[in-house]
Amino acid sequence: MATPIETKLKDSLAAAGLALVLSIPFIGLHTLSTDQGLVVESRWVWVAWAVGLVFIGRLLLGFARDALAARAASRPKKPARPVVAGEPTLAARLTRAFMVAALMFAVTLPFMPYSDRYIIDLGTTVLIYILLALGLNVTVGLAGLLDLGFVAFYAIGAYSFALLAKFFGLDFWVCLPLSGLIAALFGALLSLPILRLRGDYLAIVTLGFGEITRIVILNWQSLTGGPNGVSGIPRPGLFGLSFDRRPPEGMGSFHELTGIDFSGEHRLMFLYLIVLALVCLAAWVINRLRALPVGRAWEALREDEIACRSLGINPTASKVSAYAVGGMMGGFAGCFFAARQGFVSPESFGFIESALILAIVVLGGMGSQVGVVIAALFIVMLPELGREFADYRMIVFGLAMITIMVWRPGGLLSTRVPTVKLDQKGA
């Protein structure tokens, strides 16, 4: 039923009035630092604009809601199609198709004629976030354990590589599994004190872990270099072949060996392919784990911990393994991040990263790998697309997060794909 025009106008007027009140102290007035202290200036034109925009926006929203409701009402109700046991559902088939297409696109991306440094770089960033989100997805999406401090594993992975390289001269390929293991160990250890905590308490404690990690890294100058970080991290090579113009000591040159002309892009492409491989490996492993008792126990834990206990599942072991596996993925991502940048500093590991990764997991529809991919694309690309707006893009980003959650609280893809199906051959 469409709301009458008077209601819409009243709503919009109320919204505009509210906007007026809210905008007075921030948009209408602002303080400037001068030699005499703070001086207050007014910008009432901006207020007028803000109020006007809110009024029109609210009005349009009212009309849009009516239109959507009318369309939904007029569409005839489709009878639910019965699920035929054994046949993959449409959702499962689309998911598989999408993943294949995405994979093909991703693999060929660096070789496409239109791909320049910027695109490959962006792609690499997206893939790093996908890897991080896949890790957090295990803890939060599969096992249902909240973690607001996932950035800690990212930092631990990155600094593990940085310090192992600095003090022991180890290279990327050796440090990659080590970083993962160290991060996994931290994940297991950090999870021990919080096993009995209820979900919301986990929020602040895990947030605390994230902050503690950053603060320790920032202040333990002798080990981590403090705010200056660690630089000179070696780039990964391919079987001992470096992609640099002048390969470091002890390494051959990729370009010399293959006869391909040097281009700075090749190193970027190589890095991109490494992280793509990591993402594929992580996705495959996690998918397999879901169908193994370890993974099933995670999901069962999320659904009902008490029922789990009644079936003989040790909830402690399950929770610790979830944090450890999730942390391990974070560690891999961190190690790669360090390799890509060549240096690490505590600035890259603040709470906002934890928040972004969590947003990707929730937006993707917890537990869904495809959702994670789509959500990561969205969250990384959105600020990029708004580059022209530079300063305003974070405002828009915050609003976008709110809007999407209100529109799709369950995430973009909230249907769960079962890990196993029973085929009905013979009753």
Place this chain on the structure above:
Amino acid sequence: MSEPLLNVTGLTMRFGGLVAVDGVNLSADTGRITALIGPNGAGKTTIFNCLTGFYKPTSGELSLSHPTRGKVSLQTLPGYQVARHGVVRTFQNIRLFPRMTVLENLLVAQHVGLMRKSVLGIAGLLGLKGWRTAQHEAIERARFWINRLDLGAVANEEAGNLSYGVQRRVEIARAMNTDPLLLCLDEPAAGLNPRETAALGELLQGIRAEFGIGILLIEHDMKLVMGISDHIHVVEYGRKIAEGTPEQIRTDERVIKAYLGEPDEEELPPAVAADIADVAGEGDRV
């Protein structure tokens, strides 16, 4: 005479000043259906929770006679370990894994065995033969119970979408998938109509006959209790007030008093007296 499968002696559970269970002795045996009945608030679920490791009893001895592990004291064990020894329970408010399918629910029940076969997941990840065989067997074991409990049509449905009666069956199937020694059912007939209750009774009797495990159930549905139980324990206000066969319990004065209260000094109106006699004789008609 051999040890009963489960022997509970002097079980006491105190919550602060409130004594919920006071010195209860009971036992349940393999191949028998034992019922625990009593008015609401008598402490039946509390006893269950103590038994299955969800509460830590204030005092008492819960001893399980395990066929291979000998005598196991359950009162100090956490819930999941009690389950691993073969004492598995269902819940008054059904606790399935709603977003997982029926099949997956049953596979979760086989977790302990499968974990061992997957060797910390490594054999599983690599898809080794040993694991694949174990997985196949697990699915077949689940299929057996799916068919036995007539869940074939919903095997791949999410458990949360199923109707109440079906969910109850899934819960029992899931418990059976753990290969239990003692199946503890907390009001399995709650919310079921008479036809479903009768089917439940047949199912439990069938399980007793075929698998020879022990069944311990809390129930309010007297028809079901009287019809299938081999032995009944009655509790009231946290204390056991009677035990025996259905015939003995049916006519036990203390039990009747607990459920129906004291008869008044004056003569009961004939209609009411007839009703009471009916209940006492109800069991015959199952």
Place this chain on the structure above:
Amino acid sequence: MDASALGTFLQYLINGITLGAIYGLIAIGYTMVYGIIRMINFAHGEIYMIGAFVAVTTFSLLSALGIVAVPLALLLVLLVSIFFTAAYGWTVERVAYRPLRGAPKLAPLISAIGMSIFLQNYVMQTQGSRPKPLAPVMNGGISLWQGDGFTLSVSYIQLFIIALTFALMVGFTQLINRTALGRAQRACEQDRTMAGLLGINVDRTISLTFVMGAALAAVAGVLVTMYYGVIDFYIGFLAGMKAFTAAVLGGIGSLPGAMLGGLLIGLIEAFFTGYISGAYKDVASFTVLIAVLVFRPTGLLGRPDIEKV
């Protein structure tokens, strides 16, 4: 212990209590919202920051208008800040949380984080990213003790903060326990559906909860502006985290717990900074939190969580 060591200790104590009072005021907002809708209002720190900014603007405006008399200016700033901050608090609830009331638990959390990002950048864009210094409003203090080259003093601002916070706590407790609004709130906390069925306007009760929390955060913002003399758009995140920690430490959902938690965090910070190092003071706070939660998983004064099996 010699006199100056005792003096130092007492000075840290005074500083810690002052800081703790401010954290406590903010923590109450977190705990009330959690109590009534089981949700962590991640944007609450930003509400406090908004209170501080409105205070700065109002102080500047008043001084430009020549109103500098402390009691009057202070009162006006408090009222103005409370008014606008409450409006923001009300709006945040309507926009980011109400539509998600039935949603899975993480959706409102992400929405809250989005709102926090939005508000931080909103203030940064409209007021500039540089810190705002404010001329001191209340000067001077009482020298409690002097000797050995050390002075133990408590400033008027500190006294004011402690006194005002105490008064607000008493008033608030009365509000919660004695008034109809308080009853409605407690009913909604325990069983929202039933409260609604009994005629309580649940939406309005929840809105009022947010408004009250925002008002207290506004007061904290005003106090902090006067105490430190400088603010920037990032203080919301920092104080928000501390206050959230305090609320959980005290037992989330418990009002006295929030105040207790706030005081504890303030004291930990003051003593740790004074005696050991300022850099790791947050590590100390979090460590205490984790230690407490290990032994009391629902916080110091939180109600133990008994799940019915």
